[in-house]
Amino acid sequence: AFNEGPTIGSVVLRAKQYAEEVVVVDDGSTDDTAEIASLAGAHVIQHARNLGKGTAIRSAWLFARERHPEALVLLDGDHQHDPKDIPRIVEPILAGKADVVLGVRWGKTSGMPLYRRVGKRALDYATAAATKNGMLTDSQCGFRVFSRRALESLEPSESGISVESQILLEAQERNLRIEEVSIESRYDLDGSTYGPAKHGMEVLATVIQLVSEKRPLFFFGIPGGILLVSAFVLGVFTITIYYRTGVLAVGYAFVVQLFAIVGSLAVFTGVTLNAVKRMIKSR
Structure with missing residues (x-):
């Protein structure tokens, strides 16, 4: 009180x-x-x-x-x-x-x-x-x-x-x-x-x-997975634009790389921390 x-x-x-x-x-x-x-x-x-x-x-x-x-x-x-x-x-x-x-x-x-x-x-x-x-x-x-x-x-x-x-x-x-x-x-x-x-x-x-x-796999893995899926979809869109116009959409390409790198790091972090958590629990 x-x-x-x-x-x-x-x-x-x-x-x-x-x-x-x-x-x-x-x-x-x-x-x-x-x-x-x-x-x-x-x-x-x-x-x-x-x-x-x-x-x-x-x-x-x-x-x-x-x-x-x-x-x-x-x-x-x-x-x-x-x-x-x-x-x-x-x-x-x-x-x-x-x-x-x-x-x-x-x-x-x-x-x-x-x-x-x-x-x-x-x-x-x-x-x-x-x-x-x-x-x-x-x-x-x-x-x-x-x-x-x-x-x-x-x-x-x-x-x-x-x-x-x-x-x-x-x-x-x-x-x-x-x-x-x-x-x-x-x-x-x-x-x-x-x-x-x-x-x-x-x-x-x-x-x-x-x-x-x-729940590191949930916390890092889900956002990372969303970023990777977004990178894939945007990558397909960027490639389609390139084949149609012959011009590389640099802005889209940069976002694809950014999403792919950050998403991969997030998923890797989630998997690693989840493995560490399981090892600690098993002891």
Whole structure:
């Protein structure tokens, strides 16, 4: 929580109805977030300065590991998420059906502004490109639950808002079972620390980096293949012009060479990195 004084008390009190222990990570707030959370009955972990959502989640993660809980529930302190949904979102974990459960903020009644829906969907597609396990309905929701197995095997490493994509991609990489549960969300409270543009760009940059690391053949091979096909088609067109007019279209010929060289390098890079990745995995 960062400067969530107006809402953190009610979030803690409502969460206590469903959780054995409520932990609030005060990420360098300059208001009375920590004091209110403590008075409401939460265990408060304080950062001396604002370190970012990823670092706050990592602090909560390490604290939870020491407690060995059946499930770790993460939700925002700005009351965007309703703690009354905790029993439903935890149920697949307690029933042994999932290792990770994601809240889904979707549907006509969600109240999500249009710009958020468009941005969320774009990030969902970008995240899906980084994994072989298909599309998730809401990859960016911060209301999540993790089993004891997930808590021990995953390592939050991103310091910023993109930590949610990083954890999700790592969970899919480790073949953890992921389920989704619909939740209610509020958007009438202006408590977001990140603007939508900053949020989107940071997450997108992280997803691109993770795609290049985890699926190099996809990341480099597909663009490289497209460039090679384009070079072939444009090359045929250039040769046709030459036979018809006797004049070499120098501009087209240059583009053909450029596409062919860059495409070949991209495909070679993708194949090489994919082979290296497989060698590392086999060890």
